[in-house]
Amino acid sequence: MWMYLGLLSALFLGLHNLCKKHAVQGNEVFPVLLGTSGAGLLLLLPVFIISRVSPENMQHINLYIAEIPWETHFYIFIKSAIMASSWVLAYQALKHLPITIVTPIRSAGPFFTFIGAILLYQEQPNFWQWIGFFLIIFSVLLYSKVGKKEGIHFKRNKWIFAIIGATFLGASSGLYDKFLIQYQALPPQTLQFWFCWYVVLLLLIILTITWFPYKEKRTAFIWKWSIPAVGILLQTADYFYFRALQDPEALIMLLSAIKRSQILIAVVIGGLVFKEKNKRKKLIPLIGILLGVGLILYA
Template sequence: MWMYLGLLSALFLGLHNLCKKHAVQGNEVFPVLLGTTIAGFMLLLPFYIGSLTSPEYMQKIGFYVANISWKVHGFIVIKSMIMASSWLLAYQALKHLPITIVTPIRSAGPFFTFIGAIFLYQESPNFLQWIGFFLIIFSVLLYSRVGKKEGINFKKNKWIFAIIGATFLGASSGLYDKFLIQYQDLAPQTLQFWFCWYTVLILLVILSITWFPNKEKRKAFKWRWTIPLVGVLLQTADYFYFKALQDPEALIMLLSAIKRSQILIAVLIGGIVFKEKNKRKKLVPLIGIMLGVALILYS
């Protein structure tokens, strides 16, 4: 069951990435990120209010936001700081790079998760899983050759380093999620609500320094309907992902790989919607990534 939940998460993540590309194109990145996070928080707020006023009913329908200790609050603050840093880097990179370049680089995230799962959680990969992960990494490297034809030098372009940093931080957060869900026994909605709350606070501090005082940047910001939709889609994807993680048999390394199937939506649909170049040439490494994911699932 947890694999199917992982595929549902991948579906909503793929749609989330398309909306995110539309939201940040030619726009101020920081307020877009704040808007998407607030939208996610507002989606979860009724569950928190309902948990205060009608706890029995919220427990019955499975959306009760539980009270947690200050220690667990601290754990969630750490996750918020990791993901806020990852998002800031990813949104900036997505603004300056084609989605068909950004998404495949982010697909290297399972490799970092894979290594962490071995050393931190003693998850044991088999031979086919090794092949699958290295096939994903090799396919991502093929994208660098395609990227150069779009004027993107992978060695000198700072946004490439930004998306690599975002990928590493995102993978770290994925490993941390297993600790929070399985070892701290947090329900998905409880983790999501407090995570959004602390992330909003962190972003408000950053924007109060970098964006709110700057009149020209405020005028440059364009509101788009995709901004709140990004937040809603992300929280939906995270809910299915965290539900999958609740299964004691779920392997974080495989879940991370399954989520990479979102690349189908980003490359195939995103390439058409945003009219990006070299779509056919990008299909070759895309097939490699999908074969890697298929090997992991098959194993």
């Protein structure tokens, strides 16, 4: 069951990436981030309020946001800081790079998760999982050659390093999720609400320093329908992801790889919507990544 929940998460993540690309195009990145995170928080706020007013009803439908100790709040704050940093880097990169380059690099996240799962949780891959793992990494390297045809030199472009950093931080957060869900026994909706809460607080601090004081930056911001859509789609994807991770048999290395199937939506549909170049050449490494994910699932 957890694999199917992972695929549902991948579906909403793919749609989330398309909306995210639309939201940041020609726009100020930090207020877009605040808008998406704020939309996610507003989506969960009624669940939090009803959990306090009528906890029995929310427990009955498995959406109760539990009260947690301060120590657990600290653990969630760490996750929020990791993901806020990852999003800042990823949104900046997405603003300056084609989605058909950004998404495949993000798909290398299973590399870091794979290693972390072995070292931290003693998850043991078999032969076919290793083959699938290296196939994903090799396919991502092929994308770098396609990227050069669009004037994107991977060794000299700072946005490439930004998206690599975002990928590493995102993978670290994924490993941390297993600790929070399985070892701290945090219900998904509880983690989601307080995670959104702390991310919004962190972004407000960042914007107070870098955006609110500057009129030219405030006037450059454009409100788009895709901004709240990003937050809503992300929370939906996270809900299915955390539900999958609740299963004691769920392996974070496989779940991370399953989520990479979102690339199909981002590259195929995103390439058509945003009219990006070299779509056919990008299909070759795309197939490689999908085969790698398929091998991991098969194994």
